[in-house]
Amino acid sequence: MQEEAQGSSMEPVTLRKVAAAAGVSVATASKALNGRGRMTPETRKLIRETADRMGFRPNALAQSLLRKRSFTVGLLTNDTYGRFSLPLMAGISEALVDKGVSVFLCNVEDDPRLAQLHVNAMRDKRVDGIIATGKRIDRRLPIDLSGLGIPVVYAFTEPDPASIAFVADEAGGVRLAIEHFASLGRRRIAHVSGPASFAVVHLRAQAYRETLERLQLAAFEPLLGTWSEAWGHEAVRRLFEGTQKPPDAIFCGNDQIARGVIDALRERSVAVPDEIGVIGFDNWEIMAAQSRPPLTSVDMNLTAIGREAGLALLTLVDGQKAETGIRRLPCRLVVRESCGQTTVKTIEVQSTSG
The missing domain is CATH 3.40.50.2300 (Response regulator)
Structure with missing residues (x-):
């Protein structure tokens, strides 16, 4: 109780007080708190616990000058x-x-x-x-x-x-998304992304094509536009009014595009995910969790x-x-309901260097 009163009083707790309370010298207390010196693990632990209990805070300026x-x-x-x-x-x-x-x-x-x-x-x-x-x-x-x-x-x-x-x-994140769609039986997977002036747009488009080729699935021509919900709406119009059969899955370049895609599909009375699955990119929680249905998305960690x-x-x-x-x-794939999964789960891959 006496030590707690010292730590809560207006008078600062000094290293000397910590040393006295722990029953060691000032030099030993200093070495223990700075991770230096030779002593038993029990002694070091005792000094640190005593310092924490008394509310001791080292002098930052003194430490800066010393180190x-x-x-x-x-x-x-x-x-x-x-x-x-x-x-x-x-x-x-x-x-x-x-x-x-x-x-x-x-x-x-x-x-x-x-x-x-x-x-x-x-x-x-x-x-x-x-x-x-x-x-x-x-x-x-x-x-x-x-x-x-x-x-x-x-x-x-x-x-x-x-x-x-x-x-x-990011290429690994794209692979996670496409492979997850394929594991759910999706075979016509479209890709809607952002502006061509962004390097990641081309990197992701290339990973999209390569992954579909490896899975022996046909690729749609990636649709490039803006990082916006409005572009998601427009992209759905193009996919449905084009010459190709509409997709059964859409992989989007960010969560805003994905939200626009989901809204546009709803306006066309197309059920997500029953008829078309949707996956976004970024896992922006405020976007993904509040989407209806909640949005599966690639998280860049x-x-x-x-x-x-x-x-x-x-x-x-x-x-x-x-x-x-x-x-x-x-990256990791945070799986929610927009691609057909009914419970949230996370899928991850290993890192690479370059």
């Missing part, structure tokens, strides 16, 4: 709405929080001047490193991050040469990408070497 680190990293993004950067940040924070490292997010939009201001501020704060991310993987942020003198890792954005980068294995990027940055900050190149982490 020549600020225990902060910067996250740069031009993803204004946070659709991709926020899940990534959650993963980064998850990887770094146990190491006592904080993350602060800076939105550079697409403004080189603003980006330079944020980078200058990060360097003034002596950040240990920077993670760069964005709203698409085929565009760089509007600033050159090479030659800063601190580690930089890229996640879900086009990297600089000879850097470490993490992206989703952005939180996992963020976690791996954070761990890689820690490796570099600690002075260890890491192999450069792009790591493609596996």
Whole structure:
């Protein structure tokens, strides 16, 4: 009870008080809390539990001076709405929080001047490193991050040469979707995607064709348009008013397109999934879960990408070497009712590098 009163009083709990409560020297308490020194596991555990119980918080400034680190990293993004950067940040924070490292997010939009201001501020704060991310993987942020003198890792954005980068294995995600349709007996699988100016649109279209060829199924010509529900409506009109027999499944480039497709099919009195199954891409929860029926969707595992990027940055900050190149982490298929499944489940594949 006395220790709890110390931790809850206005007077700060010092390392000396922790050492006295644990019955060890100040030096031993310091080594235990910093993961250094030789001592029995029981002693180290006792000191840490005592510190936690008393509410001891180490002096961040003193630790920074001692270790020549600020225990902060910067996250740069031009993803204004946070659709991709926020899940990534959650993963980064998850990887770094146990190491006592904080993350602060800076939105550079697409403004080189603003980006330079944020980078200058990060360097003034002596950040240990920077993670760069964005709203698409085929565009760089509007600033050159090479030659800063601190580690930089890229996640879900086009990297600089000879850097470490993490992206989703989107071709693998396409394969998951098409193979799942085929496993449900779908044989006429169409593909509706976004603008031709996006590299991922062509990557996914190629994976769509290759997967259908491997499964010995005929491919529709992919329909390219915009990332919108309106385009989903228009794509259904084209599929039904074309010369081909309508599909029995539609794989969409994002969840917004898929929502538009489902609405357009309903307007035509076409039952989803009984007559036509629908799968989206992104697994945007607010879209997928509220769709009627709930939407099966490919999830790019952005939180996992963020976690791996954070761990890689820690490796570099600690002075260890890491192999450069792009790591493609596996997507997963979150199966809901729009493709014929009646219970939610998740299907995953292994990661690849490139």
